[in-house]
Amino acid sequence: MTSNLLHKWIGVRSLFLVCMLICTQISFGQNQDDISSTAKVQAIFDEFTEYRHQNKLDLALETLDEAAKIAESNEDVKLLLDTYHQFARLYLEEGDRDTAIFYWDRASILLKDVSYSFGQAFHLYLDAALRFEEGNNFQSLKSLEESRMLSNNRNLSNNILLLEAYIFTNIEKYDDAIKNLHALIVNSDDKERAYLATKANLQLSTISIKLNDMEEGIVHSKAALELAEKHGFSKEIRAANEELSKIYETIGRYNEALSYNRALEQIKDSIFTIEKAKLDADKADKLRFEHQMNEINKLTAKNEELSESKNRSEITAILTSAFLTIISLLAVSLFRNNQIKLKTNDLLYTKNKELELARDSAVSAMEAKTNFLSTVTHELRTPLYAVTGLTHLLLEENPAEHQKEHLKSLKFSGEYLLNFINDILQINKIDADKLEPLSIEFKLEKVLADVVDSLQQNANENKTKLILDYDPNIPNQLLGDPIKLSQIFMNLVGNALKFTKNGKVEVIAKLLKKEEDQVKLYFEVRDNGIGISEDQQKNIFDSFEQGSIQINREYGGTGLGLTIVKSLLGLFGSTIQLESEIDHGSSFFFEMDLKCDEKAIDEVSFELNPEEFDFKGLHILIVEDNKINQVITKKMLTKKEITCDIANNGNEAIDLAKANTYDCILMDIHMPGISGEEATRQIRKFDPDIPIIALTAISLDDSLDSFYKAGCNDVVTKPFKPEVFYQKIGENISKSKMQGLI
Template sequence: MIFNLVNKKIGKKSLLLLCIVLCIQFTFAQSDGNSTSDVKAIFNEFMQYRHENKVDKALETLNEAANIAERNEDSKLLLDTYHQYARLFLEEEDRETAIFYWDRASILLRDTSYSYGEAFHLYLDAALRYGEGNNFQALKQLEESRKLSNNRNLTNNILLLEASIYTNIEKYDDAVKNLHALIVNSDDKERAYLATRANLQLAKISVTLDDFEDGIIHSKAALELAEKHGFSKEIKIAYEQLSGIYEASGNYDESLVYAKGLAQIKDSIFNVEKAKLDANAADKIRFDHQMNELNKLQAKNEELSESKNRSEITAILTSAFLTIISLLAVSLFRNNQIKLKTNDLLYTKNKELELARDAAVSAMQAKTNFLSTVTHELRTPLYAVTGLTHLLLEENPSEHQKEHLKSLKFSGEYLLNFINDILQINKIDAEKLEPLNIEFKLHKVLDDVVESLQQNAHEKKTKLILDYDPTIPKKLLGDPIKLSQIFMNLVGNALKFTKNGKVEVLAKMLKKDEDQVKLYFEVRDNGIGISEEQQKNIFESFEQGSIQINREYGGTGLGLTIVKSLLGLFGSSIHLESELGHGSSFYFEMDLNYETKEGEEISFELNPEDFQFKGLHVLVVEDNKINQVITKKMLTKKEISCDIANNGNEAIDLAKKNTYDAILMDIHMPGISGEEATRQIRKFDKNIPIIALTAISLDDSLESFYEAGCNDVVTKPFKPEVFYQKIGENIFRSKMEGSV
């Protein structure tokens, strides 16, 4: 009925024309639908090849999509294709080609309204900036990209790139948050691939944070996914990570298993041939596209030459232009051939350099580990030497025995100082030192240094004077331990080379802001001085000016090197002024924050004579039998009784059953460490003083001891007076604070 009505209204001819138009439109719509379906299939193929690291196949599929886009004059499809070219070459670390396609996409975007294309363009721009090290600019571009499109796949890729940037700038919590979201992602295109990359990145972060167990879990999860889906590049990365993590955690058998697997992957003929094939395919695709641009220019010129208004001069110029283009094309082809050969040569040389670099790093690590092990292991027998020497000196030896024992004591202390210097230099070389930022009293730090070295000054018949500016705030924020080390080395050095003279320690305030002060420090003497020639190398390791000086005055020649390195941690530098025969002056400036609120202060300063050791009962946690005997005898000298725990588990049990005035906790023990034992004790006893007794190694950190719950730290082998002082201070201060 409707057809009859239309027939009457518009006539048969008009109706026939309308039917033809509708058929044509239907045919084109069907054709467009098929084209869209073909393109979708091509991009799905490309994604699979990209994930499997089949670069040559991926490039072929993109080339097919680009041809369809150009035939249909589909600028959006061509834009998407250029973007995928750029991403693929960026992942293959060919930035030059990636930027080539990114620029082509930029030109298309000028005349195309396409929000997803703009969003992806910004995502690629962020990736390029991240590769240049511009992390914060990259984050800004990703934020802009996120605003333009809510495409799920693009959002997930933004999360992955953000996680890499956060890792770079050490915002690990934000990175981990992104990566955990990707592990459980529901992406319809790259679910397994994104989860694999997320696990690899989480493993890398875990290793950075010394969580080897978590690193192994994520690496194995990534390896399982990669092997299941054929992600060859990710399989190789997972093998590398697992080999490295197992080696770092001391599980060398497992490390060797994955190292062998990695070697098989790297050395396989397939991988070598594939790398060459991928490079050739990439260069061929780029060359084809550049030739395509030249062909377009040539066709345009031919079209112009056939126009009615062409002139003879235009024809001549066109011919010349085409000749130049042809020459350029030939030159470009030759250059590509040269580039291929050069790339092969560079690949070989890079491999050689990588092997040399790995060998150098291994040698440095071996040296560091060796020095750390030696210095740590020497402390245990040295503790027996110094401890027994002290006990023998306390037992009223005869005069000729006393002379020998004093020599033995001096030799032990000299050897201890040398070991401490070696360990300090080793920590600095391994970048294991980090400055603390805690509240301290600068005047007390300097006063303690001066007081501890007064005996050396008396022996040298030298005056040791502290000139302290009273306007310096009482409470500063910084690292009192490292400051004390700096001044111990500078003042000790000055006293060593000054006889019958004067050594001055100066502390002045140069500037005071709202919460920060700039301080000036100087240690000067009127000793033997340093010549201009010697000043050039005085801060280098094992340098003391000359062999004669080293033989006459002794020492390791490491003190000033340590001072220079420690000041570097504070962003400061040491300066020297000296004249031979007229003394030396070492000075530096330092910025320190200070506590602006000066509240009421209750003093808990104690003198050694205030300590009433008699009747105290302590727990000694020590696995070494000789050390147990020595420590117990040293406590008995002060009428302090003690119980002995051979390991951390015994210490926890005894601390639960008995009441002690303090616990002397060894850190390095079989089973659970002293740090872990301290944490367990702190769960049921928050107040008992716990003093760590440890031969500090390269990986130890005083900060970690305090975080575990230790009140103080005494390094073995220790001087008896320091040992008693620490026990007295912590027990009686604890009691005084409790009563207050």
């Protein structure tokens, strides 16, 4: 029995070993086939690259067609995808954009069903090339950046560098283009080293001509010609001869120009070139037709295969014939539908491109408008500072009674213009997404009280009561953006006062809900003024809208206040609501979520009234590059018996701050040389305590946050109201002295 078991075990083991040997041989045979197929495909692509560089279009197309057949035979989607990509690139380089898009679209379909990072990267590279060819430089750069992130293939990276250089040249970023091209001249690409270096030299020559550096252009053109002739790059030979002929003619060396021009004419007029162009065009048309008919050919071959079967009964043959006839008709119908679909896709693609161009044009127009308005508003502030400052000084110098009326009108006009400029700048910042809400500790009651106090004079002039109804249950310390909240209420309350005479305006703040460190607040500005009709309410928050032309003429204003309110509330995730009735007043209300800090300790208040400030004997440094502004600021300080030194730029400011002791520094931000921000940073290194107040005609790109981070204690925007100017100086010097005593 033991012997029988032993024999059985040996038999099973022998059978297992035989099976393992057979499987190993099959697997080895398959691996050998895979290796052989891969090597063959690689050799085909190497041949294609060489033919492409030498502009042998017919041979390049034949090699790609062979690669496509291998891919279809092996059902290798990735290889077919690579082949379609190379077809697309080749046709794009030959100027046949429609055929390039034909193959690019087919690659797009294959990419949907396969995970292939290099294929996706190359697809984006071709998308960039198509967009560059259309003139969409910035969209092309975006596609190249996405392509670079998907693959680190050296050859693809080098081609991305080359296309980037072409784009940088188009948008006149010559330094970036030259940097890319010099890297390509010394590239170590294992596939296209000489070709990339040739193209780089040609582009460097083009840039040199644009920069009027003809000698450098000659050097790079000759380098390109030498490489092209050595490796048989026919297109590049022609391009290099064209460049050299053009350069020598420009600099007046006509003999050399004639020499290269003759070489160029020989290339253009050669029978080989003409015949080759015809042959290439015929070959391209033939391959394109073959690929479009590929599906029908497959079905026809299947039909013939089934028809030749000898083991079918007559009835089965008849039925099969009928079935295949139907299939063939369906295939033809499918082909026609596919042609219609392709034409529709082409139309859609064209329309999409038109829409993209329209979008790009609209974005460019918006950016141009924003930059124009920003520049205009910024530049208006400097002369406006002179107007308001000189008017203030003249009013304080006891003018004659008949002059006072004119000066007051001038002051009013200056302040009106200043408010208009501020509104336009605010709208520009919102449109350009350059405003972000702060998150700092503040006292809401003080913010609202300051708004009410500052507008109390306006209320008195209209014989209107201005009332603050503040809920005492609202936490004392909140986290948010007090500056933007103040802007919101200044606009809402100022608007209500403008349209309310002999009436009442209420500012209401209520606590709706409190959960841990979150509060929901309700705000309302209510008046009993002229009211707003239902039709006017639809557009009341649009820019430059004030309900009607009559209202605009009677009450004045820009119509930007409510637009700013709506946009600022959008930053907090809140929405303004309106209820109004003609002759019964209006109510603007909204809710807002804020964070609170119950554990926060109230800070000791250092605030003083303007009458309590003692300016006499103070010594201040004025940093200002504009001579008129220097004179006006100095005179305004002299009125308060303040002495001052003047620095014309940031470097002088640093030197004077080191050599002298000042009570305060008034720092202009925009100056030649180093800016006011940089000067402030340098001063803070050796004097961290001196109050520094930024005086600036703030522009679209300026950020109050950056001023404070640089070390400024406060900011006053030019042109400013004198009372605000003195208030800021007094507050900051007083705080500094009190904190020093503590």
